[in-house]
Amino acid sequence: MKQNEQAFRNELNHAIDFDKVLSQFAAKTSFSLSRQRIEQALPSQDLFMIREQLDLVRDSIEFFREGSTLSLQGCSDIEESVRKSEKQMTLQPKELAEISLFLSTCHRAINALQDTDLDKLKEYSNSMERVHDLQMAIDSCIDLSGAIKEDASAELIHCRNQLMDIRKTLNERTRDFIKKHNASLMESLTTSIQGRVCVLVKAGDKNAFGGMIHGQSQSGLAFYVEPSSFVPLNNQIQMILSKIETEKARICQELSMFVKRNSQSLLSDLETMTLLDVAFAKAKWCLEKDGVVPQIQKRDHTLILENAGHPLIDPKKVVRNTYRLQDAQKALMITGPNMGGKTVTLKTIGLFVALAHAGFPVAAHRALIPYYDSMWFTIGDQQSIENDLSTFSSHIQSLSKICSQSNQNSFVLLDEIGNGTDPQEGSALAIAILDHLIQKGCTVLTSTHFNALKSYGKTNAAILVASMQFDEKTLKATYHYIPGVSGASYAFSIARQYHLDASILEKAQAIKEANKDQNSQELEKLERLQNEVEQEKEKFDQLIQKAHQLQREAVSQKQKWEKAKKRFDQEYESRLETLLQEKEEQMEKLYEEMRQAQQIKPHQRAKYLRDMDALRFNQEEGDEKExxxxxxxxxxxxxxxxxxxxxxxxxxxxxxxxxxxxxxxxxxxxxIRRPKVQQIPQSHREHTDKTFSSVPLELNIIGCRVEEGLRALDHYLDQCVAHHVKQVRIIHGMGTGRLRNAVLADLKKHPAVKSTASGGPREGGLGATIVELK
Missing domain, CATH: 2.30.30.30 (SH3 type barrels.)
Structure with missing residues (x-):
């Protein structure tokens, strides 16, 4: 923006609580650099950069909505360490461990984003370098706690082995010394003074063992003595420890040079990870606030914020409104009583415009915002004791600056324009300033209580007059935004609620009526009518919304039951398919058993046939009802x-x-399929024709009397024997059972019959008998 950066930041923070909202975003970052980047954000004039940031946020939101996750915990600001390496300074092990952890997080991000179809995220992922060799080198030498590993180099391993051997020898020597000179010692323990092993010797024997005296006890009765037998071993330990430290320094220096060689890649990755973390923080905020990524357009001055709510208000209490300004409407004038939400409305719109130009999402369901190259805000008391300015003087000073420096691409927010001086002069001044800004082409948001200013707004096509709804019955603000309707101040009603003396209110009302001109009277009538119409409209809208909600619930229930039916159908089909497959396997097994049988007996054959018919019958039962x-x-x-x-x-x-x-x-x-039954000719039943012809494999005697049926059966069996038929079916039906019983008895006595069996489900069941002939 064109304003001084720090002054503009202060103006944003004071007017629209910009810093408090940025703190909400910053709380969702993973490391300090991205948190600092958000806290220092300001609206930008670079439209390309704004859209670049918004596109990245849009992709990040989609990334999370797809169910993907990516934690950037492990990132840290490694810039200072990298810059130190560039100056050939040796990095500490903890600094190197932070670089390794940073690279590990980079690898995790690359792996998570490389297969995504989201263009911006993929572009950022492809721009990163893994620097895998550096990470491997650091990890091989330094552990996660930031300490150099004991096996980081062959020299370290050698030194540590030497150190263990010498300390072992020293421990043995100390035990022997304590055992031999216990009477001269204050205690049977060793201690370490500046890394050298000593014993606590009685004062009288301090010089008895040679070596070095390192100090005395607080009582003065004992001295810390390093006997001469300990000195060579202690010296060797100190030399090895010095070698170890030298080797550690060499390892850190070598790794620092490795960092220097990859400094540009590291700094580039750090910038990319910062941008990703910032974008992810914005996306998380947007999803939490049920927000949207705004669209910035240069086509005209149309401004749309649908279902917008201020992010600093408790989500359970915030009232969401929709704000619209058409291209021809250069100014939005909000009217209504004090504490009705006018300032909150101005702050919400101003905040969303500033957030959008800083590359942030907003707490709305749709946001279309014109591109502005400058923003101006005057909200609240601008009184300055330091500069000896009253509230009105400071207000006028700000207005003068805005009027001279704004242009057609300026966004101007003026709370209570013209306030703080004589109402008539203040109204006239406000009208003149608004007219000047509208002529310049600025987008202006303002609020007012002045009737003259309301009348001016009502008669100017470039101004959209709106109000914040106020319930006259409860005398409480509803915080609902009503476009096209000017609102009354309700000063007397509010004063009455706070128990101001009734006589004072009556006198004030009389004075108001005496001083009120015809235009003011007509405006108040119009405001009351508009409020009544709006209240009726709101009730009607609520009924419509309720009807739509019921319709959506009905559709949702229908879809739910349709999904359930579809799921049940799929489960049924799956179970049916499984059952059919099992039956087919059983049939194949039966066929295989029949095929492999060398000499199958008739009753086994009949059993196999009945089993197969039962399987077919069960398969048919799985079909849908016919x-x-x-x-x-x-x-x-x-x-x-x-x-x-x-x-x-x-x-x-x-x-x-x-x-x-x-x-x-x-x-x-x-x-089922109709049985193919060939009737025995009547001549056979009457034995009128004794000649034999081709013999059918079935005999149907249903409807015959017992004697007639048995005669037909005997004649039929004679033909079968003559023609060497081995298996036939006798269809006798169930009926009363007399014919069936007679047939079975006759078959048992017949000399040509080998065996009998009831028909299967497809062979007539108990209404038919399978006869095996000799």
Whole structure:
């Protein structure tokens, strides 16, 4: 922006609480550099950079909405360490460990983003360098706590082994010394003074063992003595420790040079990770606040904020409103009572404009914002004791600056314009200033209580007059924004609520009426009518919203049941397919057993056939319910018989089975194939024709009397024997059972019959008998 940066920052923070909102974003960052980047953010004039940031935020939001996750914990500001390496300074092990952890986080980010279809995130991912060799080199020498590993180099391993051996020798020598000179010691323990092993010797014997005296106890009765036998070993330990420190310094120096060689890549990755962390913080805030990434447009001055709520207000209490300014509407004038939400509305719109130009999302469901190259804010008391300025003087000073420096791409926010002086002069001044700014082409947001200013706004097509709704019955603000309606101040009503003396209020009302001109009276009437209409409209809108909600719930329930039905159908089909597959496997097994049988007995053959028919029958049961019509041949499941449908009535059917008419429910029927039955000619029954012809494999004697049926059976069996038929089916039906029993008895006595078995489900069941002939 064109204003001085620090003064502009102070203006934003004072007017629209810009810093407090930025703190919400900063709290969602992963490391200090990105947090600092957000806290120092300001609206920009660079439209390309603004859109670049907003596009990155948009992709980040989509990344999280897809269910992807990426933690940038582990990032830290390594710039100072990298700059030190560039100056050939040796980095400390902890600094090197931070660089390794940073690179590990970079690798995690690259891996998470390299397969994404989101262009901006993929572009940033592709711009990063892994610097894998540097990370491996650091990890091989330094552990996670920032200490150099004992096996970081061959020299360190050698020194540590030497140190262990010497300390072992020293420990043995100290034990021998303590055991031998225990009477001269104050205690049977050793101690370490500046890394050298000593013993606490009684004062009288301090010079008895040679070596060095390192000090005395507080009582003066004992001295810390390093006996001469300890000195060579202590000296060797100190030399090895010095070698170890020298080797550690060499390792750190070598790794620091490695960092220097990759400094540009590290700094580039740091910048990319900072931008990603900032974008992710913005995306998390946007999702939490149910917000949106704004669109910045240069086409015209149309401004749209749908369902916008101030982010600093408790989400459970905030009232979301929709604000619109068409291209021809250069100014928005908000009216209404004090504490009605006028200032909050101005701050919300101003805040969202500033956030959008700083590359941040906003707490709205849609945001279309014109591009502005300068922003001006005057909100609150501008009184300055230091500069000897009153509130009005300071206000006028700000207005003078805005009027001279603003242009057609300026956004101007003026709270209570013209306030702080004589109402008539203040109104006139406010009208003149607004007219000047509108002529310049600025986008102006203002609030007022002045009737003259309201009248001016109502008659100017470039000004949208709006108000904040106020409930006259409860005398409480609803904080609902109402475009196109000017609002009354309700000063007397509010004063009455706070128990101001009634006589004072009556006198004030009388003075107001006496001084009120015709225009003011008409304006107040219009305001009351508008408020009444708006209240009715709001009630109607609530009813419409409720109806829409009920409709959405009904649609949601319908979709829910449709999904459930689809799921159940899929489960049913899956279970049916599994069942059919099992039955097919069982049938294949039966066929295989029959094929492999060398000499299959008749009763086993009959059993195999019945089992296969049962499997087929069970498969058919898995099908969907069928519709029936007259003439269908069906199986009566609960009677184990079959027949033809001769009559249908709703859910009942008349079935002709075994010569009998049976009335059954259709849900107990199953369509089957009609048996191919060849009737025995009547001449056979009457034995009028004794000649033998080709013999059918079935004999149907349903409907015959017992004697007639047995005669036909005997004649039929004679033909079968003569023609060497080995297996036939006798269809006798169930009926009363007399014919069936007689047939079975006759077959048992017949010399040509080898065995008998009841028919399977597809062979007539108990209504037929399978006969195996000799």
């Amino acid at each position: 519709s029936f019509s007259v003439g269908d041949y069906v199986q009566i499941e609960n009677l184990s018989t079959h027949g033809e449908i001769i009559e249908l009535r709703k859910k009942e059917a008349m079935v002709l089975a075994n010569g009998m008419k049976l009335k059954v429910k259709t849900n107990g029927l199953k369509k």
